[in-house]
Amino acid sequence: MIAVDVTLKRGEFSLEAAFESKARILALHGPSGSGKTTLAHLVAGLVAPDAGRIAINGARLVDTAQRLNVPPEKRRIGLVFQDALLFPHLDVRTNILFGRFFTPKAERRVPFDAVVETLGVGHLLRRRAGALSGGERQRVGLARALLCSPRLLVMDEPMASLDYDRRQEIMTLIERLRDEFSIPILLVSHAADEILRLADEVVSLDRGRIVAQGLPSETLAAASRITEGGRFSVVSALEAQVGAFDARYGVTRLDHPAGEIVVAAHVTNGERKVRALINATDVALSHRKPADISIRTALEGKIVAIDEDDGPLAFVHIELIGGERLVSAATRLSVDAMNLTVGSAIFTLVKSVALDERELGAGATARE
């Protein structure tokens, strides 16, 4: 449980933000300059607000009315930076144990071996921090933050400087941290795919103000319309149960209330739920469930909104059976030609080859 209500003014920039969340992974999302990093630094205590309150799990960290401002070293908040910021003069082992040294013995809940094992940094322990690759640095950074047994992990764009494969790897690790150590995470990110895959809830910021808060798939679909990425950054997330693996064709079937999702990969994480990320540009629409077509994934729902302007594009928002939302990018031409209207029943078609295993994140096993 995190509760924030702060104001801050620095020159031209002003931040006014109030939110509460019980999410296991809460994302702070927004373009650069929106104040999301400042907000994370406020929570961590690296910056003091002009006025306001911050509390985590009922523990008050800041209350300017009471002149309370707990210094960062007493907040017990693990910080993970974009560039990891490992101590270059120390080896990996000392880096990882740095925070643990300052943690009172009674509060050292997170075991060293488990962290080293989960994050796969055992073979790096004797190396100097300066001699690591980007992905390795980030894993060591996660281990270091985790080992001070924090009440909250604050991650400031932890994957922004990594390539695609390393990002997938770190996302998988973050999911495992969430499940194995049950420490809530505040994730600062401008990347929709990270948030859709990882976060339970998102707070969307723009120019120092909160513009939306809610489920990632709904909040981001609305927000990404106006961002620079345009149609290619609109992504939906669907949660589904892993079903049977068809060894003959090498595909895995995922069970979703609205239908079956076929993934061209062997999805291995057992009985877990997964979150499949689907680009709006990979979703086609049909009035009937088609038979004579290569696409195997057809999810049933109804149109709840059609978002269009004078441009050639329209974003069709579909509420699937089960309540989840999926966004499809189409031309205005086809919207009119198909006579699509709000309220009409529709089948959404997703090419299986557009989905790949790395786009599937382990879904939240339980939501608070």
Add this chain to the structure above:
Amino acid sequence: MTLSDLAPFLEFSPPELTAIILSLKVAGVATVASLPVAVFIAYALARWRFPGHAALNAIIHLPLVMPPVVTGFALLLLLGRKAPLGAFLADHFGIVFAFRWTGAALAAAVMSFPLMIRPIRLSFESIDERLGLAARSLGANRLWTFFLVTLPLAAPGVIVGTILGFAKALGEFGATITFVSNIPGETRTIPSAIYSLTQTPEGDADALRLAAVSAAIAITALVVSEILQKRADATRAGR
């Protein structure tokens, strides 16, 4: 020329030996005593913004640009036996600088301070301040952060500053002779001894010998500082 031909050249007379040992003592004490102050002020100048920042910076660098005689004279006016501060220290704490070796150490410290502080400050400035924030977030308070993260990362600059300061302190002459005179066994360091020898007839050979010692110490210091800095850079690069 063989080594045995050199032997008489390297055989020091007792007064010369006294001057060499005194020089090492004065420079050593000056360096050790001013190092913590230099580290603190270098850190303050590098990291803090406060009123008087520019003034402090200017005062520290004054001895570098003023004639050393003036610095020595200023010390004399401030800490001489009859000067207010000098008399106060002598009466209440029994600390006397004027015409003592301690005064020579003080003069050397003041004169070498700008040289010492510069590499230390540059070192502090080159450290990513967010590393300190990372340490704070991991539970280290300001003091722990300084000693575990900031100071070790600034070590190359601290080492270079120490060696440069020591070399400069060994060679200090103008301020020293003005402030504490040229008393054999008390304030006659190598430079003062060389000066005295050049003022006596037949003293040139002896002066040359001391000059060689002085140059040897200075060159050794520079080489050692270069090696240490190279090694520290390599460590930081993760090799």
